[in-house]
Amino acid sequence: MQVDPRGPRFGASVTTAVLVAVLVTGSWVLLAAQAVVFALAAFLGLRYAPYGLLFRVLIRPRLAPPRELEDAAPPRFAQGVGFVFALVGMAGYATGTIWLGIGATALALAAAFLNAAFGFCLGCEMYLFFRRVTAKFRSEREVPA
Template structure:
């Protein structure tokens, strides 16, 4: 089997990741608001999309392709590159969450599936709107704890080592003005 078929891009364009997250928000909200066989079909599409992005990045995913080839060029911004392994980890978390929602739906637990989709919407909204990747943050913490080996993401590890060597600056506050007006003696 050719490993390049399942290679995840590294680095990743941050804007493409954010656009894909925005599309995930739209699809997850549509899924949560739908019912019956439409809800099931949308959940399957959402879960399959995450599985395809974990397998090969945006290459096999309809949402990924739409982001990379249509939405990001429309933005007209210079690519902002970021490490790929944390993004792949975040997609794997999205896969687990969407698969859980799918399982809940198949079991007939609609409320649990909707709550699970709400978690997905919250995380994808953080990524899309604010550029805060919750999965990437979890990846970083797991690297610092040694759960994820440093060789998985050399760039991530070197950033962590670089910040660990920086000592906090000595801070001396002479006077703090907090905006309170206090009468001076003799006034």
């Protein structure tokens, strides 16, 4: 599946705002809502992500067509990484281990901000790195007969 790269960047902008609100309020419930957003995108696909839906309905019709599309797998993986950080943050806030909640939320915020502000998707880069490493590992294990 191919996606308009402006969609995940828009989603990262909304995520940035939500995660700032989480850090300001310390609300694990708000972080749980963001975790649901991450989970929908990661496990069902970007087309089911609420922020992606907002982009497709409200923003994209007002923009020129994208110059190019990108593979959906890297941003989908990035949403999965965000989901893991949100779960860890929720656990921290919910159990009173506030430093863990703040730390996990801040790391997720840093990644979302990098994408929103600079178009650098840290989770996407992780996906590409893992693909290269696993491909190299597979090729090294194949022994010619």
